[in-house]
Amino acid sequence: MGARDDTTEPTPRRALVIGLGITGRAVARALRARGAEVAVVEDHPTPRTEAAARSLAVDLLAAPSADELERAVAGVDAVLPSPGVPDAHPVFAAARRLEVPVRSEFDLARAWDDRPVVAVTGTDGKTTVTTMVTSMLIAAGRRAVACGNTDVPLVEAIDDPATDVFVVEASSFRLGHTHRFRPAVAAWLNFAPDHLDVHDSLEAYERAKARLWADLPADAAAVVNLDDPVVRSHRPVSARVVTFGLDPDQRPDATVRAGRLVAADGVDLVGVDELPRALPHDLSNALAAATVARCAGADVEAVRGVLRSFTAPAHRVQEVAVVDGVRWFDDSKATTTHATLAAVAGFDSVVLVAGGRNKGLDLGVLAGTVPPVRAVVAMGEAADEVAAVFARTGLPVEVVRTDMGDVVRAAADLARPGDVVVLSPACTSFDWFGSYAERGDAFTRAVRTLHDATERS
Numbered sequence: 001m002g003a004r005d006d007t008t009e010p011t012p013r014r015a016l017v018i019g020l021g022i023t024g025r026a027v028a029r030a031l032r033a034r035g036a037e038v039a040v041v042e043d044h045p046t047p048r049t050e051a052a053a054r055s056l057a058v059d060l061l062a063a064p065s066a067d068e069l070e071r072a073v074a075g076v077d078a079v080l081p082s083p084g085v086p087d088a089h090p091v092f093a094a095a096r097r098l099e100v101p102v103r104s105e106f107d108l109a110r111a112w113d114d115r116p117v118v119a120v121t122g123t124d125g126k127t128t129v130t131t132m133v134t135s136m137l138i139a140a141g142r143r144a145v146a147c148g149n150t151d152v153p154l155v156e157a158i159d160d161p162a163t164d165v166f167v168v169e170a171s172s173f174r175l176g177h178t179h180r181f182r183p184a185v186a187a188w189l190n191f192a193p194d195h196l197d198v199h200d201s202l203e204a205y206e207r208a209k210a211r212l213w214a215d216l217p218a219d220a221a222a223v224v225n226l227d228d229p230v231v232r233s234h235r236p237v238s239a240r241v242v243t244f245g246l247d248p249d250q251r252p253d254a255t256v257r258a259g260r261l262v263a264a265d266g267v268d269l270v271g272v273d274e275l276p277r278a279l280p281h282d283l284s285n286a287l288a289a290a291t292v293a294r295c296a297g298a299d300v301e302a303v304r305g306v307l308r309s310f311t312a313p314a315h316r317v318q319e320v321a322v323v324d325g326v327r328w329f330d331d332s333k334a335t336t337t338h339a340t341l342a343a344v345a346g347f348d349s350v351v352l353v354a355g356g357r358n359k360g361l362d363l364g365v366l367a368g369t370v371p372p373v374r375a376v377v378a379m380g381e382a383a384d385e386v387a388a389v390f391a392r393t394g395l396p397v398e399v400v401r402t403d404m405g406d407v408v409r410a411a412a413d414l415a416r417p418g419d420v421v422v423l424s425p426a427c428t429s430f431d432w433f434g435s436y437a438e439r440g441d442a443f444t445r446a447v448r449t450l451h452d453a454t455e456r457s
Helices: 022-033 047-056 066-074 090-098 105-112 126-139 172-176 202-213 229-233 280-295 300-309 337-344 363-369 383-391 404-414 436-456
Strands: 014-018 037-042 059-062 078-081 117-121 144-148 165-169 185-188 221-225 240-244 255-257 260-262 268-271 318-323 326-330 350-355 373-379 397-400 420-423
Touching (some): 014 022, 022 037, 022 105, 037 047, 037 066, 066 090, 078 090, 105 172, 117 126, 126 144, 126 165, 126 300, 255 280, 260 280, 268 300, 280 300, 280 337, 337 350, 337 363, 350 383, 350 404, 373 404, 404 436
Parallel strands (some): 014 037, 014 078, 037 059, 144 165, 221 240, 326 420, 350 373, 350 420, 373 397
Antiparallel strands (some): 255 260, 318 326
């Protein structure tokens, strides 16, 4: 374990954790292990959360009243909200009134461990780039682990003394409540409207993302996507800046030239045709990951090897099958309009499957997918919103309110040879499914059923 950073705050003696999900449990467990008294607020208690509270030996405040919450905040040294707790939650107003600091798991980890942190944020692409960077560092001989906005929160990852470097997927939920964050390398991939069901406003979401670079030391590297005007506008002045992008007019350090990926220092990495997949967002993610990994100490050969072999995590423009000359893709992870626009940009003629539960976004942006989108299947709670957007474009639109099997059959009826059908919902899955992965798996099963039936006919 590293030594404690002298500029950090001490471990709270009494803490109030809000929410008992993966991160809430990890935070409570880490605090208890360091001798803190911990209480947990759970607004929607279940037998599972009650059992978790007992196993952690923490006090559980189940759906507390306003007065009970106020008293709980008054009795602690810090409030630690779990990711996804809405900005409008009354705990934040109570903490402000009582002048109790609000902190994140990043603050705790920094207080307890000084090993290097590499951080990646962005509306889209965080998991892919975090995974690529981790693989590149491991290939370079570093004992790296991906953590943060994953199944392993940073406060849990630091328990392993064998790790050399933590590659942190940094969500806005974590960054927004972080008091002081000082990664050795920090990349901001892109910015677009998202999580407006949690953040008070788009401006609040942007401020949360910008926390990534707010406290960087002079010897840190900020990796900046010059293609994104919002990211570009937050370019830090306190740290070393290394840029990447596809727009030659922005003059990025790392880019694509003459069909080759070129590193920030001018080193030729790989040809575009050597990548397993080369959609526009694949190129951007590859440049970002290579730049971050090189800044974190990975050698060129390690970076090249991962670029040539990397397979994106599931449900991210993942090809499922080819049926009667139509290619089918699962992009269920696309829960924002920005992600959907990026997904279809690499194709010529698309039947788009979109909809689900809108998280406060303006779905009107989806009209910008036309072309290449030429037909649409609108599904789920947001089906009418999606249909209204595309009705104005004159495209054929089918509305499906039943299940994924009917969605796939409707898309098959609209598709013609040479098309791609892309499930890229621009919405969350929580109307019909428990997760984007469950939604993607249902789509994949339905497509394979269609494929098998076509093969038999």
